[in-house]
Amino acid sequence: MNINKLSIEQRIVLAFFASAGLSVVFIGQLVAAPKLLFGRSLTAISPSLFPIIALSCLAILSAAFFAWRMKNPEPADKEPMNFGSMKRGAMFFGLMTFYGLLMEPIGFWISSALSLALMSWLVGNRSILQIVALSFTGPALLYLAATRLLAVSLPELNSIELFYAQVLGL
Amino acid sequence: MLEEFITGFGMAMRLDTFAFMAAGLFGGMLVGALPGFTTLMAMAILLPISFFLEPIVGIPFLLGVYKGGIFGGSIPAILVSMPGTGAAVATSRDGYKLTQQGKSRKALDMALFSSVFGDTSSDIFTLLMIFPIAFLVMQFGPPELFVVLLLSLVIIAATSGENPVKSLLMMALGLWLSFIGTDPLGGVERFTFGIFDLKSGIPLLPMLIGVFAIPEVAGVVMRSEGVRQLSSLVGERLSFKEFRASFKTICRSTAIGAGIGTIPGLGQVVAAMMGYAAAKNASDHPETFGEGELEGIAAAEAANNAVNGPTMVPLLTLGIPGDNVTAILLGAFVAQGLRPGPQLFEEQGATVFAILIAMVFANILFLGIGYLSIPFFSRLVQIKTSILIPIVIMFAFAGTFVFRSDNFDLLMLVAFGIFGLIARAGKFDVMPMVMGFILGPPMEYAFGQMVAMGNGSTMAFMFEERLPALCVLLATPVIGLFLWKRMQTVTKPK
Numbered sequence: 001m002n003i004n005k006l007s008i009e010q011r012i013v014l015a016f017f018a019s020a021g022l023s024v025v026f027i028g029q030l031v032a033a034p035k036l037l038f039g040r041s042l043t044a045i046s047p048s049l050f051p052i053i054a055l056s057c058l059a060i061l062s063a064a065f066f067a068w069r070m071k072n073p074e075p076a077d078k079e080p081m082n083f084g085s086m087k088r089g090a091m092f093f094g095l096m097t098f099y100g101l102l103m104e105p106i107g108f109w110i111s112s113a114l115s116l117a118l119m120s121w122l123v124g125n126r127s128i129l130q131i132v133a134l135s136f137t138g139p140a141l142l143y144l145a146a147t148r149l150l151a152v153s154l155p156e157l158n159s160i161e162l163f164y165a166q167v168l169g170l
Numbered sequence: 171m172l173e174e175f176i177t178g179f180g181m182a183m184r185l186d187t188f189a190f191m192a193a194g195l196f197g198g199m200l201v202g203a204l205p206g207f208t209t210l211m212a213m214a215i216l217l218p219i220s221f222f223l224e225p226i227v228g229i230p231f232l233l234g235v236y237k238g239g240i241f242g243g244s245i246p247a248i249l250v251s252m253p254g255t256g257a258a259v260a261t262s263r264d265g266y267k268l269t270q271q272g273k274s275r276k277a278l279d280m281a282l283f284s285s286v287f288g289d290t291s292s293d294i295f296t297l298l299m300i301f302p303i304a305f306l307v308m309q310f311g312p313p314e315l316f317v318v319l320l321l322s323l324v325i326i327a328a329t330s331g332e333n334p335v336k337s338l339l340m341m342a343l344g345l346w347l348s349f350i351g352t353d354p355l356g357g358v359e360r361f362t363f364g365i366f367d368l369k370s371g372i373p374l375l376p377m378l379i380g381v382f383a384i385p386e387v388a389g390v391v392m393r394s395e396g397v398r399q400l401s402s403l404v405g406e407r408l409s410f411k412e413f414r415a416s417f418k419t420i421c422r423s424t425a426i427g428a429g430i431g432t433i434p435g436l437g438q439v440v441a442a443m444m445g446y447a448a449a450k451n452a453s454d455h456p457e458t459f460g461e462g463e464l465e466g467i468a469a470a471e472a473a474n475n476a477v478n479g480p481t482m483v484p485l486l487t488l489g490i491p492g493d494n495v496t497a498i499l500l501g502a503f504v505a506q507g508l509r510p511g512p513q514l515f516e517e518q519g520a521t522v523f524a525i526l527i528a529m530v531f532a533n534i535l536f537l538g539i540g541y542l543s544i545p546f547f548s549r550l551v552q553i554k555t556s557i558l559i560p561i562v563i564m565f566a567f568a569g570t571f572v573f574r575s576d577n578f579d580l581l582m583l584v585a586f587g588i589f590g591l592i593a594r595a596g597k598f599d600v601m602p603m604v605m606g607f608i609l610g611p612p613m614e615y616a617f618g619q620m621v622a623m624g625n626g627s628t629m630a631f632m633f634e635e636r637l638p639a640l641c642v643l644l645a646t647p648v649i650g651l652f653l654w655k656r657m658q659t660v661t662k663p664k
Contacts, residue, residue: 007596008592008595008596009336009596009597009598011596012592012593012596012598013339016339016343020342020346023346023361030360030361031353031358031359031360031361032358032359032360033358034356034358035356035357035358041356042356043353043355043356043618043622044355044618044619044621044622044626045355045617045618045621047353047355047356047358047360048360050345050349050610050614050617051346051349051360051361054342054345054346054349054610055342055346057338057342058339058342058343058346061335061338061339061342062339064335065335065336065339068335085392085393086392088391088392089388089391089392089591092387092388092391092392093388093584093587093588096384096563096583096584096587097581097584099563099567099580100567100577100580100581100583100584101577101580101581103567103571103577103580104577108568108571112564112567112568115560115563115564116560116561116563116564119559119560119563120556120557120559120560122391123390123391123555123556123559123560124556125554125556125557130556130557134557134560134561135560138560138561138564139564142564142565142568146568146572150201150212150572152572153572153575154568154571154572155571155575155577
């Protein structure tokens with residue numbers, strides 16, 4: 001069996017089988033032992049019972065489906081993903097990771113302004129005015145709506161919170 | 171009782187009650203329409219307002235927020251494939267496809283009309299049947315709850331996706347993901363790998379947004395459709411003929427939603443999925459479900475809104491909140507000096523009937539406000555995708571963050587987005603996974619309680635003592651036959 005010849009579907013099923021199978025084998029290390037009181041378990045069922053049932057189902061179904069698919073191969077996609085699409089996809093998820101990692105350390109406003117500008121450019125917007133307007137007004141409006149109207153907090157740098165408090169006279 | 175009903179009717183007919191209900195409906199709709207901002211959040215924030223109002227004004231105000239929020243959740247689900255709650259997952263399947271086909275207006279109209287119909291019918295049903303239903307609900311214990319949840323999962327997996335085995339695989343994966351964190355019964359850690367952030371489990375919102383919205387957005391980016399403008403794609407309003415064609419489905423879903431609403435712990439997610447699965451199963455053209463079928467939206471929306479009224483039954487008669495939202499309502503009742511339970515109808519019968527009657531009238535306001543605000547919401551698709559996509563991503567991140575104020579959730583969002591894209595490439599339906607994830611913990615909890623009730627004997631207790639045995643015996647061959655028939659269709663050479 002050449003793994004390079006397998007379809008995406010088969011690779012996913014194989015990954016399910018391997019991870020579920022390994023988890024069943026090493027369930028003792030993955031699930032903590034039940035708490036005991038005077039030598040008796042505090043719960044009616046073992047904490048690993050349900051995971052074992054679900055993981056066994058996953059492993060058995062994966063194996064069965066993989067075997068069935070080997071006998072009944074699916075026709076290949078008419079339009080396989082090209083290199084350009086994959087590159088754009090990688091950039092998109094890279095940008096999302098950048099946004100996720102930066103939001104707490106540098107605050108919602110700055111991280112959102114940077115990410116929105118880059119995202120808009122990635123999606124094909126080449127108007128500098130639109131990009132700048134979007135990256136400033138979007139985060140500002142959402143920040144004000146979230147913190148003032150809905151009374152929920154978004155991460156922010158102290159200096160920006162101070163400026164915002166002064167503007168609103170808080 | 172008739173006297174209390176009539177007194178309650180008089181109490182409900184107040185201008186301030188209607189004004190606050192309308193405000194609650196609009197506020198709920200607005201918050202629900204913001205991806206990531208949930209009805210629960212809106213109710214929790216607005217709860218203190220109800221303390222300063224009379225019970226007959228304050229509680230209908232919160233009910234307005236509740237009803238508006240449930241419908242509001244379907245707006246981003248339809249327009250940008252971003253279900254803010256599990257209840258809107260089924261709606262997003264067909265809703266977003268209709269938006270892509272330029273029929274977002276029809277989709278929103280169908281969501282509104284079926285929601286109002288489902289909600290009104292179930293409210294009237296609740297009003298008339300509250301006592302007999304309460305008696306039935308009292309017979310429901312952990313074994314029954316376990317069986318209902320199990321059957322729901324199997325039916326959902328069996329009816330969704332192209333291949334039922336792939337759906338079952340995803341359901342098992344969802345169950346596995348639900349085990350990550352702390353065991354609901356014994357409080358021991360499972361699959362956390364010593365990571366502190368995983369101790370409280372995988373959060374639902376990053377998963378929902380990650381697997382449903384992010385792959386859609388990523389698809390547009392990868393296809394380089396950035397400068398496309400969707401201005402001509404709002405489409406026409408829903409015609410009466412189209413609504414009539416889905417009417418049978420709406421009625422069926424309403425019955426399903428009302429039935430599920432009476433059982434504490436099931437709620438809108440199960441109702442929406444069961445309604446959707448039943449509609450697909452009964453349809454002459456099941457292949458169109460998930461491809462932009464108006465009936466799919468009608469089925470999901472009628473079912474999830476039909477839950478609203480009957481959830482009040484266990485809350486009012488037994489003092490059991492069925493979910494987080496009704497737990498907030500319970501808080502509002504208690505703060506107003508109304509202690510839900512068997513004594514409530516004896517002590518405050520007229521007030522309770524007034525609240526239930528106000529719920530029915532809230533639906534008329536719901537219809538009006540919803541109808542007037544749909545043009546405003548449906549214009550969202552007119553925004554250029556090069557502007558809409560960054561805004562959607564910002565909402566996704568902000569909504570995910572405010573849910574638990576944890577940066578780890580943002581990384582989970584990205585991880586689920588990547589997983590959603592890979593699953594889509596492999597033609598796996600992510601819906602059964604989400605359902606497995608949501609229903610896994612209550613199912614395990616009910617199972618643990620059932621075993622404890624049977625002194626360690628699982629099957630003997632279930633089959634000898636309780637009604638679920640009959641359910642399992644009747645349902646298993648039916649589902650088995652259905653799965654076999656579906657597999658025959660899948661394996662048949664084209």
